[in-house]
Amino acid sequence: SEMDWNDKGVESTYKFIAKLLSLFEGAQKLKSKKPSKKLSIESRLIRSKTHSTVKKVTECIEAYKFNYAISSLMGFSGSLQKYYAIDSSVKFSALEALAKMICPFAPHIAEEAWQLLGKKSLVSIEKWPVYDKKMIDEGAEIAEELVSKIRDDVLQIKVLAKIANP
Helix, strand or coil: CCCCCCHHHHHHHHHHHHHHHHHHCCHHHHHHCCCCCCCCHHHHHHHHHHHHHHHHHHHHHHCCCHHHHHHHHHHHHHHHHHCCCCCHHHHHHHHHHHHHHHCCCCHHHHHHHHHHCCCCCCHHHCCCCCCCHHHCCHHHHHHHHHHHHHHHHHHHHHHHCCCCCC
8 A cells, every 4th residue: 555664765865865964064165155057958957847846846836746846845855966067156056945845845945945045034933935936947958858868768778788888
């Protein structure tokens, strides 16, 4: 049944939370940086994903689709881990939004993440993040998904063809 205990579920949740918190380590230094006038492709993509994730998570919570909200948060945190050349101010804003969105599901983890951002208040009493439609670039997000799928397919082909170094 749906309520059966599963050790693998606990293990994957633990790994997600550990990865999530690792995103916030050293994040306090990010807020002091001035935003770049011209953002890189990765920074624009993360800014877009921040706003689209706020939109999706908000809609899911309002519709009581909590598992979809959590899935969106996991995907978003994966995107934050994937890219390293993200503008400091874009990354800091993304982490602020992530800490706020994770709060209804893992309040203690969200508070710890909020503290790692150098915040003195409690995230649980902060305003919910608001998305800006103008900041969402669906084309860039779809292109990134496509590139990611093609990359995964190529890696799978390498494995199946037993190609070590092409």
